[in-house]
Amino acid sequence: MKPLTLFALLFAFQPAITLAKPNIVVILADDMGYGDVGILNPQSKIPTPHLDGLARSGATFLDAHSGSAVCTPTRYGLLTGRYCWRSRLKSGVLFPPRDKPLIEDDRPTIASYLKDHGYRTAMVGKWHLGIEWARNAQGKVIFDEPFTNGPIEKGFEQWFGIAASLDMVPYVYLRDHQAVAKCTTTQKAIGFPKYVRSGPRDPNFDPGDVLDDLATEAAAFIKKATTPDKQDPAARKPYFLYMPLTGPHKPVWPHERFVGKTKLGPYGDFIYQVDYTVGVVLKAIADSGQGDNTLVIYTSDNGSFMYRRKEGQNHHLNDDTDQGYRPADHSANLHWRGTKADVWEGGHRVPFFIRWKKGGIEAGTQVPRVTCHTDIFATIAEAVGQPVPTGSAQDSFSFLPAARGKTETKPRPGVINHSASGIFAIRRGPWKLVAGNGSGGRQGPRGKPFQKPYHLYNLAEDPEEATNLVESKASIAADLEAELTRIRNAK
DSSP states (O other): OOOOOHHHHHHHTSOOOOOOOOEEEEEEEESOOGGGSGGGOTTOOSOOHHHHHHHHTSEEEEEEEOSBSSHHHHHHHHHHSSOGGGSSOOSSOOOTTTSOOOSOTTOOOHHHHHHHTTOEEEEEEEOOSOOBOOBOTTOOBOTTSOOBSSGGGGTOSEEEEESSOTTSSOBSOEETTEESSOOOEEEOOBOTTSOBOOEEEOTTOOGGGHHHHHHHHHHHHHHHHTSOOTTOGGGGSOEEEEEEEEEESSSOOOOGGGTTSSSSHHHHHHHHHHHHHHHHHHHHHHHTTOGGGEEEEEEESSOOOOEEOOTTSOOTTTOTTSOEEOTTTOOTTTTOSOOTTOSSHHHHBOOEEEEOTTTTOOTTEEEEEEEETTHHHHHHHHHHTOOOOTTOOTTOOOOHHHHTTOOOSSOOOOEEEEOTTOOEEEEETTEEEEEBSSOSSSSSOOOOBTOSSOEEEETTTOTTOOSOOTTTTHHHHHHHHHHHHHHHHOO
16 A cells, blocks of 8 residues: 555545535515416426526425415415414414504524524515514504514514515505505405405505616615625624515516516416516525525425316416416416315425435436425524434434435425315325315315214326225225324424
8 A cells, every 4th residue: 555645645644625504585575376387287388497597506495385285374484384273273364554563572583593592694585474563552554663573573573574475555665564654544445356355555665676786685685694794793604595586476467578478467477477586585695705605496385276278268378357367378386286275285385405415415306205394494503513403303304315316314294285165184204195185275165174974095197186095995094094193293
């Protein structure tokens, strides 16, 4: 054996190089279906070049799910690593200003966790987890006064965005603890596609501008967070940006420069604008010079609300007030059964992409692992190299090894999905058990939780959930029901 040179000896005894903590960006679309992204739907006529590029530059999770098929519970699960049905919200969503904040006071979030570990934290976009609004002596909400118990109290050092969905009051931007303008007018209700409810509004608030304004705010944050500043030590910290978008959720209100770009009506144009918005953020990351060590996750809070129309039925292309497409034109949820709110796959199977070049995620990786939004917390913790806080994020299981193409040493427990009305489903391998007798959402029959007959599907053989095997595969159904019970009862 040849003797080692002095250089080789010195090198051999050097400590392993530790990767600097990554910047982290989580972008959450609002009601984007699995089939709305071109790379997941080769037949789609809606261009999504920036999302396609993100997927090609990292890993695509082919079997990813939101914990719930509607807005609020998904956001709770993502930020806490905990299924929302463990909280006080057992069905539906929060409605401002009626409902109180949902995240418990002592509950760690991804933002508070990362802040504790030296991160600069920011949120740009839709909250929809409740705010403690100022009220007068009669209990009436005063939107112009400072509020509490919003994103800032949950670990974000700064926030710019809106209280809930873009069709919900108040129609005004919020920054940290204060509305940026006074709600001096009343918004009139509008029908689909520019669907909004009536309520207080800033007269200068334009829904068509919101995605652009969020993109500008996010890009500015990334630039500031990655620009050396001797006067601002925080600028040397890694950053976490959570960017929950407001589209393509109703109101379907693309900016005028996107109108007519897809020939697929307002919804198609709006998807195109969502993709453009993601492109602005990705460019800001690239321009920072820190793109290779920025962990980017893109997904959606649930499936699309667009129905699947049959030939001969009214549809979005001949009447933009119709909330659905013929499959020949577009399949927002691909071939998956159902829509937003349903326990069927179309309600909760979502696009899911992750990119982190320095973290060992190779371009073009495809991951078949069943994954849930609750898993993002544990994944980020592994990327940062710090444990999840004790007693927290109990429904979170890191998917980083899978994204790196590694064999997981311990399989993930069954993934639980939850409909708008509270029907449970559990997924393990190809098998999916629905613990109820209907969709639990918008597709009939709606059904009720834990009312039989239950539904059992083999998604590998029956992706459209057409053949109920609950009787012929009774032992599998019983096994899944037992696992569902165990997870639900776990503290």
